[in-house]
Amino acid sequence: MRAKILITSILVSLSFYLNAQNYLMNATTNNSNNTTCTGNLYDDGGASGNYTPGQVYVITFTPATAGTSVQLTFTQWNVDDASVMELFDGPTVASPSLGAFFNPVTPVGMQVMATAVNPTGQLTIRWTAGSTASPGFAATLSCHIPCQTIHVIIDSIGCVPDMKHDYIDVCFGTQVTFSAFGQYPQNDVVYHQSDPTSLFIWEFGDGVSDTGQVVTHTYAYPTGYDFSVTIVDSMGCGTINYEAGRVRHSDNPIVSIQPVPDMCMGDTVNILTGFSSVSTITIDNVNGGASGELNVADTTYLPDGSGVSYTSNLVYSVFPAGMTLTTITDLLGVCMNMEHSYLGDLDIKLTCPNGQFVQLKQYPGGTNTFLGEPIDNDANIAPCVGYDYCFSNTPTYGTMVAEAGIHMYTYTDCSGVLHTNVPHLPSGDYTPFQPLTALLGCPLNGSWTITITDHLASDNGYIFSWGLSLNPALIPGGWSYTVPIDSVTWAGPNISSTSDSTAHIIPNSPGNLLYTATVWDSYGCSYDTTFNVQVVEMPVVDLGSDTVLCGNNLSFPLSPGYGYSAYAWSTGETTDLIHIASTDTYYVTATNTNLAGTVLCPAKDSIYIKVLALPAPIDLGPDLCTTIPVVLDAQNAGFNYQWNTSMADTLQTFTATVTGMYTVTVAEEFGYNCGVSDSVHVTVMPVPTIEIGPDTAICSYNIFRMRVKDVDGYLDNGLYNYTYLWSTEPLSALNGTTTRNVEVGCLEIGKTYKVGVAVTGCTTVNDLRMVESKLCELTLPNIITPNGDGFNDGFVIKGIENFPGSNLKVYNRWGKKIYESDDYNGTSNAWDGRGEADGVYYYVLTVNYGEHGSCVNVENFNGTITLIR
Numbered sequence: 001m002r003a004k005i006l007i008t009s010i011l012v013s014l015s016f017y018l019n020a021q022n023y024l025m026n027a028t029t030n031n032s033n034n035t036t037c038t039g040n041l042y043d044d045g046g047a048s049g050n051y052t053p054g055q056v057y058v059i060t061f062t063p064a065t066a067g068t069s070v071q072l073t074f075t076q077w078n079v080d081d082a083s084v085m086e087l088f089d090g091p092t093v094a095s096p097s098l099g100a101f102f103n104p105v106t107p108v109g110m111q112v113m114a115t116a117v118n119p120t121g122q123l124t125i126r127w128t129a130g131s132t133a134s135p136g137f138a139a140t141l142s143c144h145i146p147c148q149t150i151h152v153i154i155d156s157i158g159c160v161p162d163m164k165h166d167y168i169d170v171c172f173g174t175q176v177t178f179s180a181f182g183q184y185p186q187n188d189v190v191y192h193q194s195d196p197t198s199l200f201i202w203e204f205g206d207g208v209s210d211t212g213q214v215v216t217h218t219y220a221y222p223t224g225y226d227f228s229v230t231i232v233d234s235m236g237c238g239t240i241n242y243e244a245g246r247v248r249h250s251d252n253p254i255v256s257i258q259p260v261p262d263m264c265m266g267d268t269v270n271i272l273t274g275f276s277s278v279s280t281i282t283i284d285n286v287n288g289g290a291s292g293e294l295n296v297a298d299t300t301y302l303p304d305g306s307g308v309s310y311t312s313n314l315v316y317s318v319f320p321a322g323m324t325l326t327t328i329t330d331l332l333g334v335c336m337n338m339e340h341s342y343l344g345d346l347d348i349k350l351t352c353p354n355g356q357f358v359q360l361k362q363y364p365g366g367t368n369t370f371l372g373e374p375i376d377n378d379a380n381i382a383p384c385v386g387y388d389y390c391f392s393n394t395p396t397y398g399t400m401v402a403e404a405g406i407h408m409y410t411y412t413d414c415s416g417v418l419h420t421n422v423p424h425l426p427s428g429d430y431t432p433f434q435p436l437t438a439l440l441g442c443p444l445n446g447s448w449t450i451t452i453t454d455h456l457a458s459d460n461g462y463i464f465s466w467g468l469s470l471n472p473a474l475i476p477g478g479w480s481y482t483v484p485i486d487s488v489t490w491a492g493p494n495i496s497s498t499s500d501s502t503a504h505i506i507p508n509s510p511g512n513l514l515y516t517a518t519v520w521d522s523y524g525c526s527y528d529t530t531f532n533v534q535v536v537e538m539p540v541v542d543l544g545s546d547t548v549l550c551g552n553n554l555s556f557p558l559s560p561g562y563g564y565s566a567y568a569w570s571t572g573e574t575t576d577l578i579h580i581a582s583t584d585t586y587y588v589t590a591t592n593t594n595l596a597g598t599v600l601c602p603a604k605d606s607i608y609i610k611v612l613a614l615p616a617p618i619d620l621g622p623d624l625c626t627t628i629p630v631v632l633d634a635q636n637a638g639f640n641y642q643w644n645t646s647m648a649d650t651l652q653t654f655t656a657t658v659t660g661m662y663t664v665t666v667a668e669e670f671g672y673n674c675g676v677s678d679s680v681h682v683t684v685m686p687v688p689t690i691e692i693g694p695d696t697a698i699c700s701y702n703i704f705r706m707r708v709k710d711v712d713g714y715l716d717n718g719l720y721n722y723t724y725l726w727s728t729e730p731l732s733a734l735n736g737t738t739t740r741n742v743e744v745g746c747l748e749i750g751k752t753y754k755v756g757v758a759v760t761g762c763t764t765v766n767d768l769r770m771v772e773s774k775l776c777e778l779t780l781p782n783i784i785t786p787n788g789d790g791f792n793d794g795f796v797i798k799g800i801e802n803f804p805g806s807n808l809k810v811y812n813r814w815g816k817k818i819y820e821s822d823d824y825n826g827t828s829n830a831w832d833g834r835g836e837a838d839g840v841y842y843y844v845l846t847v848n849y850g851e852h853g854s855c856v857n858v859e860n861f862n863g864t865i866t867l868i869r
Contacts, residue, residue, distance in 0.1 A: 022047070023141070025057040025127045033060040033091065033122075037143035041072065043127065043136035050133040051079075060091050060124045061141060069114035069121035069146040074107040076138035080321055082130030085137065089115050091122045103320070103476065107137075111238075116146040116186050134321045147237030148186035148193060152200075152229055154243045155179040158214065166245045169483075171525035172222040176247060178202055179214045180229045182239075191235055199232045205247070205290065222251035224290040224481055248288060248481045250525040254517075255282040257529055262594040264601035265510050265538040268496075271503040271531075273488045273517060281517055281529060289472060289480030294318070296467035302340065302452055303381065304460050309453040314467060318476055319444040325352075328437050332469040333392035333429060334360060336450070339372030339384050340461030343404055343425060347453035350439070353446025358438040360391045363455045365401035369423040374461060375413045384414035386464045391436065392429035399431045444474070484522045491516040510537035536601045539564045539590040543607035550614045550674035555579040560605060564590040570606075583611045615639050615666040618678035625683035625762035629657040632680065634664040641666055656682040658719070685761030688714040688722065692757055692767045699776030699802040703745040703850030706769070708757055715740070715759070725758045745850050747773030776802045778847065783866040786832040794830030795865060797845070801825055805848035810841055810865075833867040840866050 021036075023029060026044035041059075043051035061070040072087075081103045088095040095118075101107045114123045121143070156163035158179030161170055170176055180200055184193040200213045205225035210217065219225060228244040258280050263269050273281040300312040325331055334350055343366030351357040370376075373385035389400075397403045409424030450466055472478040490503040492515030497504045507513055513535055518528040541560040549556050559577045560567070567574050570587035580586060586609060591602040615636040624630065632654045634641050643649035644663040656662055662682055667675030689711035698704045708724060710716045726734040726742050734742055734755065747753060752772045758764050779798035786793045800806055810819035810831055819831050824845070833841070845861040 023059065025059050025125070026055075027057070029059050030057045031059075033062055035062040035064050036141060037064045037068070037070075039141040041125070041137075041139045041141060043129070045133075045136050047138065049135075051083075051129050051136040053129055053131050053133050055129045056126070058093060058124065058126045060122055062091075063114075063121040063143040065143055067121075067145070068143040069116075069118065070123040071111055071113040071142050071144050072123065072125075072139040073111045073142065074109065074137065074139045076135070077101065077106045077108050078135040078317065078321075079103065079137065080130035080132035080134050082132070083134070084128045086126045086128075087112050088124040088126070089118045090124060091120060092124055093126050095122075095124060113144060113147060116148045116189050118146070121146060132321055146190065147235065148184065148189055148191065148233070150193065150198070150231050150233055150237065150239040151183040151185070152180055152231045152239045152243045153183060154229060154245055155181055163245055167481075168245060168247045169523040170247060170249055171523060172249050172251050173218070175216050175218045177214065177216050178227065178229070180231075180243060181213065182231045182233075184233075191233075193233045197234045201230050201232065203228045219247065219249060222249040222286075223288040224248050224479065226290050226477070246290070246479070248483070248523075250483045250521050250523045251286045251288070252527040253283045253286050253483070253485055253519050253521060254527055254529050255284050257281045257531055260531055260533045262534040262536060262596075262599040263507070264592075264599065265507055265535050268504055268506045269533065271490075271505060271515070271517070273501050273503075273519070281519075281531075283485055283519055285485060286483040286521065287480065288483070290478060294467055294470065294475060296465045297450070297463075299383070299465065300450075300452070300463040301381070302338075302454060302461040302463065304457055305454040306457045307453070307455055309451050311452075312450050312463060312466060314448045314450075315446065316448065316468075317445050319474070321445065323444050323474075325439055325442045325444060328393060328440060330471040330474055331393070331436055331439060332471065333390035334432075334436070334450075334466070335388060335390040335469050336463050336466035337372075337386040337388050338461065338463045338466075339370075339374040339386045341368075341370050341374035341376040341459040342456070343367070343369040343371055343400060345454055345456035347451075347455060349451045349453075351449045351451065352439055352442030353448065354441075354443055356439055356442050358432060358436055359434045360432045361400050362433040363453065366404040367423065369400075369404040369407075369425050370409070370419075371425050371461070373411050373413055374459065375415050375417070376419070376459060377415070381460050382414065383462045383464070386462065387425075387427040389425070389427065390429045390469065391432040393436055394429065395431045396428040397426075397430050399433060400425060401433075403430070444470075483525075486520045486522050486524075489518045489520065491518070505533060507533065507535045510535045534594060536592050536594050536599055538601050539592050539603040541588065541590045541603040541605040543586070543588065543605045546608040546610075548610045548612060548672040548674060550612055550672070552613055553581070554611070555581055556609070556611075558586060558588075558607070558609075560588045560590045565593040566591040580609060581611060583609065585609075610672070612668045612672060612674040613639075614674055615668070615676045618664065618666060618676050620662065620664065620678045620680035623681040623683075625685065627684070627686050627762045629655050629684065630682055631655050632662055632664070632682075634666050634678075636666045636676075639666045639668055640670060642670060657684060659683045659685070659721070683721075683762060685720040685722065686712070686714050687761065687763050688712055688759060688765060690715070690757070690759050690765055690767050692755065692769050695770035695772075697772035697774050698744075698747065700747045700749040700773040701745070701849035702776070702802055703743050704747075704771060705741065705743050706755065707741045708759060708767070714761075720761055723760045725760070727756050727758075729754045743850075744771060747771070749773055749775045778845075778861070780845070780861065780863065781865065782863065783868060784831075784833060785868050786834070787869055794832040795826070795843070796830050797824070797826040800847075801827070803847050803849060805850075807846040807848070809844045811843070812836070812841060813839065815842075836867060838867050838869055840864050 021039045023039055023041045024044050045051045063070050084100055084102045086100045087098040089098050114121045159168055160177035182195050182198055187193045195213055202210045202215050204217045205227045225247040231239045272279045297312045297314050302310050347363035348361040349357055349359050372387040375384050405423045407424050407426050408421045410420050412418050487500045490498045493513055494507045495503050496506050513533045516528050516530045518526050520526050557577055557579055562576050567576050568589045587606045589602050589604045591600050593600055618634055620632050634652050641650050641652055642665045643654045663679040665675045665677045691709045692706050714720055724738050724740050726737040728734040752770055755771055756768045758766050776799050784792050784795055806824050808821050808824040809817055811817050821829050842864055847859045849857055
């Protein structure tokens with residue numbers, strides 16, 4: 001919350017010193033009006049006594065010099081928590097209020113003055129004493145030219161970050177911007193006021209101050225701080241209030257991170273972020289606050305001595321009167337920052353205001369262990385580096401004596417000397433020689449004394465500061481806060497899903513993978529931590545598809561891949577390669593491990609391998625031609641056989657009865673590529689019985705046709721592919737002819753020809769025929785008498801039957817064709833002049849000698865014929 005208290009002018013414009021006297025607020029002065037510009041104001045106990053509890057007194061002061069205002073400057077404030085002092089800007093308590101003082105706010109060093117709008121310059125004080133007698137208050141009286149009122153206001157929006165509800169929440173290490181402005185309700189009543197002509201004074205709460213309407217500051221430690229701002233105008237008059245706020249610093253909420261175990265590629269690991277110590281990343285809400293300030297003692301020099309004691313005192317007066325240490329947990333520790341190069345000769349004791357004491361470290365004990373980083377030299381009294389040591393109820397270490405000689409340290413001291421591996425007492429909390437409970441009942445206010453006794457002449461040292469560490473709740477002005485965790489975000493490879501508390505990681509690649517968890521708090525601050533996940537590569541095991549192997553006495557290599565940590569086969573073998581020779585299903589597990597061998601990443605595969613015997617090569621022999629069926633043999637007794645003739649032909653031998661290509665496949669089992677095959681072409685052709693006819697004589701100009709006659713039927717049934725080859729002598733007209741039917745013509749008259757044929761299947765048979773060429777003449781009549789007497793009834797041409805296809809045309813005397821025949825034979829179609837008149841007719845006879853080679857094909861004969869009935 002914002003504390004508002006009364007502050008007055010810090011610049012004295014005019015002072016009047018009249019008859020100085022002391023004014024006591026008691027029954028005598030109650031409701032009195034006192035004209036003065038000098039003096040001292042006390043409670044009814046005066047300058048040295050305690051006030052009377054439960055009294056209420058009012059007193060008014062009027063300035064002795066016109067035009068001035070009464071001012072109080074407080075020099076003491078030691079009251080109980082029930083006491084209140086109120087101040088009014090005028091002659092009575094009905095005048096405007098200037099504010100009030102009560103614990104824990106102390107007005108010591110502050111000035112309160114009647115304002116410029118108060119024409120009387122009078123100041124009225126009402127004092128209400130509490131229930132406990134205490135030393136009370138003291139203030140000096142003076143008169144000054146009146147100041148105009150100034151109100152200072154913090155610009156909450158101008159602050160960066162914005163101030164909300166009196167708090168500025170900031171990430172640690174971030175620069176804070178503070179901004180304020182003034183309000184001047186009495187401006188120009190006496191003089192002019194403005195922000196540019198006023199001085200803004202900031203107190204940041206960490207011992208640092210700055211001036212300016214807008215200032216920036218970065219805090220060095222993450223906790224809470226009370227900051228305030230006041231204004232002094234151009235006349236040196238200050239605000240009648242001061243504005244205050246609080247800075248709450250965030251800090252890293254990540255407490256610890258547990259190592260993530262090595263894992264297999266493809267496995268899932270859940271990274272849990274939470275408040276529990278079993279979480280991978282342990283976090284905690286950040287707690288902070290500000291405590292009332294306790295003084296610490298200044299530097300105390302510990303020169304070398306023998307049995308000499310050195311003391312340092314601290315006086316506390318901030319606690320309520322009579323307050324004592326009632327609970328030992330309220331005493332967090334007795335802390336000191338010191339350096340000394342020989343722990344063994346020291347005796348350390350703390351004494352509280354009522355004389356109770358506790359021995360923190362007892363002589364002798366501690367050997368030559370160093371405290372802090374001292375200069376180990378009696379002659380050199382220059383201070384070096386002190387370390388913080390606390391005697392606590394919850395120590396990190398045992399007693400200083402128990403820890404002596406255990407911790408080793410190397411450092412270079414402030415004179416440049418290197419100390420290597422010296423016994424050293426680290427900073428931290430230690431168990432006191434006597435329990436701190438010896439201090440229970442000690443009053444908190446008063447003089448506390450630390451006593452250091454140096455029992456041996458060994459070295460010099462320093463206590464740079466010391467003080468009590470108390471429960472902040474005991475110290476006036478303390479407050480605390482908590483920064484809640486808002487969310488967690490994740491970054492890294494193969495994060496499948498996330499939530500505020502958990503990241504599910506399923507890595508698909510091996511190696512040392514880096515991940516980052518970022519914790520966000522309610523202030524919008526982010527803090528991250530990184531962690532590694534060692535991912536072991538998952539073996540890729542592939543024995544291949546089920547396989548059939550062909551061969552005899554083979555040794556087939558089988559491997560799931562090389563370079564894995566371990567192998568386990570169903571055969572019992574443990575190598576990365578095995579050789580198999582029999583039918584079976586083979587299993588293998590290949591395993592990769594991490595370096596420590598604690599994480600096993602196995603992968604499995606299996607393969608069925610069928611091993612089939614390979615038959616010997618088959619030789620069905622060369623292609624053959626046979627006149628009888630032949631038996632084909634596939635050899636390889638005991639195997640399976642399949643002939644191409646029929647699915648039913650599965651014997652080792654097969655009888656080929658017809659011409660064709662015969663193929664056999666031999667295998668232990670069909671359906672696999674482990675068989676052997678061979679083929680042979682068999683021509684089956686029986687020996688035929690043929691003839692081309694008896695010897696004969698033909699007209700020389702005739703075409704003589706011959707055909708090989710099939711006596712046994714082998715040629716005519718078409719089952720056999722016989723070939724034919726003709727020859728003639730002495731001419732070669734037929735030589736090389738390969739048809740079954742041939743023609744012979746254009747023979748020389750009077751010669752006999754030997755005509756032969758060779759019919760070939762698997763064997764060759766021959767036949768021979770003698771053909772005589774004769775002259776075949778035509779006899780043509782010149783008269784016909786178609787009277788039916790059987791003589792010369794028609795135009796009969798003797799010999800024309802030897803020339804089939806001959807043509808006869810008959811014309812009358814006027815040249816008109818009256819008869820024609822394309823195949824005139826002179827018998828069945830002899831012209832008998834039917835329908836024609838007796839007379840002389842003209843004929844043309846075209847004799848067809850056939851169509852063969854270069855022979856004359858036709859010959860024309862013409863003449864007349866007389867028709868007489």
